[in-house]
Amino acid sequence: MVAAPPASGLPRAFRNLFVSNLATNLGDGVIRTASPLLAIRLTSDPLLIAVLAGLALLPWLFFAIPAGIIVDRVDRRVALRMANGVRVVLATGLVVLYATHSLSIWWLFAVAFIDGSCETIYDGAIRAMMPSIVAKPLLPGANSRIEAGELILQNFLAAPLTSLLFAVAVLIPLGANIGLYALAVILALLLPRAASGRQFTAVAADSRPKWYRQLVDGYRFIMANRMLKTLWFFSTFTGLCYSAATASLVLFLVRQAGLPPALFGTFLLTGAAGGVLGSFFAARLNRRLGLGLTMACANLLTCLALLSVGLFPILWVSAVAFFVSSFALLNWNVLIMTLRQSLVPGALLGRVHGTWRTLLWGTMPLGSVIGGLLARIDLALPFQLAGGASALAAVVFFRFLTTLPNAEDVDNGDHPDAQFGLGAEAGLPGLPLED
Numbered sequence: 001m002v003a004a005p006p007a008s009g010l011p012r013a014f015r016n017l018f019v020s021n022l023a024t025n026l027g028d029g030v031i032r033t034a035s036p037l038l039a040i041r042l043t044s045d046p047l048l049i050a051v052l053a054g055l056a057l058l059p060w061l062f063f064a065i066p067a068g069i070i071v072d073r074v075d076r077r078v079a080l081r082m083a084n085g086v087r088v089v090l091a092t093g094l095v096v097l098y099a100t101h102s103l104s105i106w107w108l109f110a111v112a113f114i115d116g117s118c119e120t121i122y123d124g125a126i127r128a129m130m131p132s133i134v135a136k137p138l139l140p141g142a143n144s145r146i147e148a149g150e151l152i153l154q155n156f157l158a159a160p161l162t163s164l165l166f167a168v169a170v171l172i173p174l175g176a177n178i179g180l181y182a183l184a185v186i187l188a189l190l191l192p193r194a195a196s197g198r199q200f201t202a203v204a205a206d207s208r209p210k211w212y213r214q215l216v217d218g219y220r221f222i223m224a225n226r227m228l229k230t231l232w233f234f235s236t237f238t239g240l241c242y243s244a245a246t247a248s249l250v251l252f253l254v255r256q257a258g259l260p261p262a263l264f265g266t267f268l269l270t271g272a273a274g275g276v277l278g279s280f281f282a283a284r285l286n287r288r289l290g291l292g293l294t295m296a297c298a299n300l301l302t303c304l305a306l307l308s309v310g311l312f313p314i315l316w317v318s319a320v321a322f323f324v325s326s327f328a329l330l331n332w333n334v335l336i337m338t339l340r341q342s343l344v345p346g347a348l349l350g351r352v353h354g355t356w357r358t359l360l361w362g363t364m365p366l367g368s369v370i371g372g373l374l375a376r377i378d379l380a381l382p383f384q385l386a387g388g389a390s391a392l393a394a395v396v397f398f399r400f401l402t403t404l405p406n407a408e409d410v411d412n413g414d415h416p417d418a419q420f421g422l423g424a425e426a427g428l429p430g431l432p433l434e435d
Helices: 012-042 046-073 076-099 105-133 136-168 171-189 217-224 226-246 249-256 261-289 291-311 315-343 346-362 364-377 381-396 398-402 416-420
Strands: none
Touching: 012 046, 012 076, 012 105, 012 136, 012 171, 046 076, 046 105, 046 217, 046 346, 076 105, 076 171, 105 136, 105 315, 105 346, 136 171, 136 261, 136 315, 217 226, 217 346, 226 291, 226 315, 226 346, 226 364, 226 381, 249 261, 249 315, 261 291, 261 315, 291 315, 291 381, 291 398, 315 346, 346 364, 364 381, 381 398
């Protein structure tokens, strides 16, 4: 028997998922820090090192939609276990290759690409799983904790800790990564039936359409909803501008704002601190101002902060702007995820999430190229033009954003009981929720 959701406070299932996600994010932070450190031991070619960074993101362009189909077709708990189980094997293989002096840059490329592919499944599964175990009014707070945990572990803990342990013995952080992903797999085994997402599936497995016919389901759903369609293209344009503005951030700070190169990592902590603070305030601002007004203000604040960096190329202005933009951006990320989880039917969440990320994240490398070309003219120009364009769009679409509904006011067609895995017990259509 599945217990009813608590009237207040986040349920035990979320706490289980949260801890599992912490282990996964710490493992992600370790591998993302260790990979370039390993790469510079294997090659001095800057192009090969740049390719390594690109390979980690490339799966989002090619596999985000197929990953969404997987998330919607299988038990979402199995998707989490599958993604992190493969990562356990990858981490073990990396340890063996390094210990036997067999590691090459090509092996590292393969690890980065496969790990990034696993992330598309893991990220889609955990996002789709959230509305199954957390009531809509509590989603902003739950998403805030997920975002804050990711920021704290990857930016404040994983990077410096991995670098320190790497200097002591390379095998220490690489070996620890095996344990972190394995812990996440074990915790995923303890998730309740409600987290499976199968209560949202109204057709039997043998009558489902072929998987390749579902490739455009997410696109069709977004395009059929005027609000989501507008928000999707607006978010993509803003993301393109943000990536263009920040593509040459390190050169701007060192050569134009006067930051000592040794303090670049310290400067980045200002953004991490702003993001962590923003994640804690997202739910509070949502309750006080409403989701729409909070998102509209957060977006405008982010864009104005980028523009201010280009207009006033002074180090302290850049630090304040980076803190403010990260604060606002985390509010935006938390609430736009909450809105999608509330608007999209449970059975479609994986495909819509994958489709959304394909366009949004797939255009960011283009933004980086545009920003790099502008920076060749003047290092402040990307911030001025991209920040100005995004700020103008923020003003034009401000009214639209204020009309976005609160999560608890949205009806996505799912039966209320299905949210917590009660569909089968209530006699609703759907697959049985066997473990």
